[in-house]
Amino acid sequence: MASLKEESEELRITEVFTLKHEDPEEQTGLVELSEETRELNEIEEKDQYRKHQDLMTDVPSSVAKNTSCEEAEKTKPFPCHQCEKRFSRKQCLKVHMRIHTGEKLSTCDRCGKIFTTKSDFEIHMRIHTGEKPYSCTECVMSFSGKQKLEMHMRIHSGEKPFACQHCGKRFSRMGSLQVHFRVHTGERPYTCQQCGKSFSQKSSLRSHIIRHTGEKPFPCDQCEKRYVCRDHLNRHKRIHAKDKYFICDQCGSSFKLKENFDQHMKNHAEKSFICDQCGRSCISKSSFEKHMRVHTGERPYSCTECGKSFGQKETLTAHMRVHTGEKPFHCQHCGKRFIASSKLKSHMNVHTGNKPYTCRPCGKSFAQLPALKVHMRVHTGERPYTCAQCGKGFAQKKDFHIHMRTHTGERPFTCTQCNKSFICKDTQIRHMRTHFTGKKPFACDECGRRFICKNYLNLHMKIHTEEITCHQSGKRFTERTRKLHMAKQACKSGHNNNPQDLPK
Numbered sequence: 001m002a003s004l005k006e007e008s009e010e011l012r013i014t015e016v017f018t019l020k021h022e023d024p025e026e027q028t029g030l031v032e033l034s035e036e037t038r039e040l041n042e043i044e045e046k047d048q049y050r051k052h053q054d055l056m057t058d059v060p061s062s063v064a065k066n067t068s069c070e071e072a073e074k075t076k077p078f079p080c081h082q083c084e085k086r087f088s089r090k091q092c093l094k095v096h097m098r099i100h101t102g103e104k105l106s107t108c109d110r111c112g113k114i115f116t117t118k119s120d121f122e123i124h125m126r127i128h129t130g131e132k133p134y135s136c137t138e139c140v141m142s143f144s145g146k147q148k149l150e151m152h153m154r155i156h157s158g159e160k161p162f163a164c165q166h167c168g169k170r171f172s173r174m175g176s177l178q179v180h181f182r183v184h185t186g187e188r189p190y191t192c193q194q195c196g197k198s199f200s201q202k203s204s205l206r207s208h209i210i211r212h213t214g215e216k217p218f219p220c221d222q223c224e225k226r227y228v229c230r231d232h233l234n235r236h237k238r239i240h241a242k243d244k245y246f247i248c249d250q251c252g253s254s255f256k257l258k259e260n261f262d263q264h265m266k267n268h269a270e271k272s273f274i275c276d277q278c279g280r281s282c283i284s285k286s287s288f289e290k291h292m293r294v295h296t297g298e299r300p301y302s303c304t305e306c307g308k309s310f311g312q313k314e315t316l317t318a319h320m321r322v323h324t325g326e327k328p329f330h331c332q333h334c335g336k337r338f339i340a341s342s343k344l345k346s347h348m349n350v351h352t353g354n355k356p357y358t359c360r361p362c363g364k365s366f367a368q369l370p371a372l373k374v375h376m377r378v379h380t381g382e383r384p385y386t387c388a389q390c391g392k393g394f395a396q397k398k399d400f401h402i403h404m405r406t407h408t409g410e411r412p413f414t415c416t417q418c419n420k421s422f423i424c425k426d427t428q429i430r431h432m433r434t435h436f437t438g439k440k441p442f443a444c445d446e447c448g449r450r451f452i453c454k455n456y457l458n459l460h461m462k463i464h465t466e467e468i469t470c471h472q473s474g475k476r477f478t479e480r481t482r483k484l485h486m487a488k489q490a491c492k493s494g495h496n497n498n499p500q501d502l503p504k
Helices: 002-012 041-056 062-074 090-101 118-129 146-157 174-185 202-213 230-244 258-271 285-296 313-324 341-352 369-380 397-408 425-436 454-465 479-492
Strands: 467-469 476-478
Touching: none
Parallel strands: none
Antiparallel strands: 467 476
16 A cells, blocks of 8 residues: 555656745645646556556455565666655656755746646646647647647547446546446545535536535526536537537537538548448547448457357447346445446436436337337337247237246246245235235225225226127116116016026
8 A cells, every 4th residue: 555655646746736925834745636737647647547457456365465566666766865755757756856856846926826847837827828729630629738639639539548347438538437437336525515415526516516505607608597517508508509500410519600610521521431331430440340340240259158249349348247247337326236337327217207218109208218119019019029839929028928837837936825826926916915914905996896906906997987889779888787788678678587698
């Protein structure tokens, strides 16, 4: 742990002093992280990723741990003679020495921040001047620092160098991976002091606190509406953008002038990969190759356990959890765990009450997409599961499996009280009620008769509500009154002396 702390200190040495002029006695040795530092950030990001990987890898023994610590010390050949800290790069040592010497510190006269390097100071000043000298060649966006541009370019190239060891999901930035990792650990380090609610991201906490104050600090510059967070404002602005902006459907960039939009689209056309089968364009060669597997049917990633193959490595990684039993994504509300983040997101609709999937023919909504797909078979009449023995078809796989037990004689659900067995769990549960409660909770409002399940009650209600036409008189009756009517008709026809002729 001591070694990790020293490495962490090394990562911070290039960062910004956040002290003001009036506190010179507190300047020695106090360094804080700042977004303005860019000189060593690219190297540091790779180092952080390496450390992240190491922390997630189990070390086989204490001997191995000691060995790794010794090797880590050997990779730091540059010691500071004043505080005995060691560094793996000479440049890091030079920057660190300025903490002791106070050499060439640059101070911002606008906000009072102090910088150890001139390059950091110049980059910081662009925050105040608004200067953004680094422009993206793919779109119209520009940036104040070179590293910000390089990270932005990963959006166009599709490069995602940072992978989560738990689920295989990849990210273009180390910071995004670190935030994502909290999905697996359940860590929520940002807590609201007013209500105690915790969040995994600082931005989420800021938005939440505004709800307590009632403040809406994000105004729309085109109308009078205000919003509690920037995301809500950006979504709102799309209403205005539809009429006044040209929006690129490939990268999301927007343009006020059509000529700028046309020029931007040419950049995509020149640098994109076009599929000659469906016309889809991809912004990188790797994404194009992935897309082509849809047409070729190529599945280069095979499961060593069952032989099943997949078109993408991420899909194989998720599939392997079926065999290992690993479920790294857990619900914060009920503790249920899932093998994929998409499954967790779908499950969360159960807690939020959100039903985003709506059936167009009847308007019924569902929390999960598979439930909607099954429901659609009510309208299409599709019954994809057919019994090979009797030819009966079913819309749902579970109903098909239950039906097959009528042929096999299998009754896997047994009553613990009387050992009676059933072909499906629902029937067992209904039966168990008769033992534990002795009650029939579903009562008929018409006649008071009671039933142990709602399905039986619904069938019974047809006696009171379903109308049947008499073929002799043409009149319509419910099942209950039909028998009385038919008896009268039989009497009129002279069949009253023969009880066997009366309707049953």
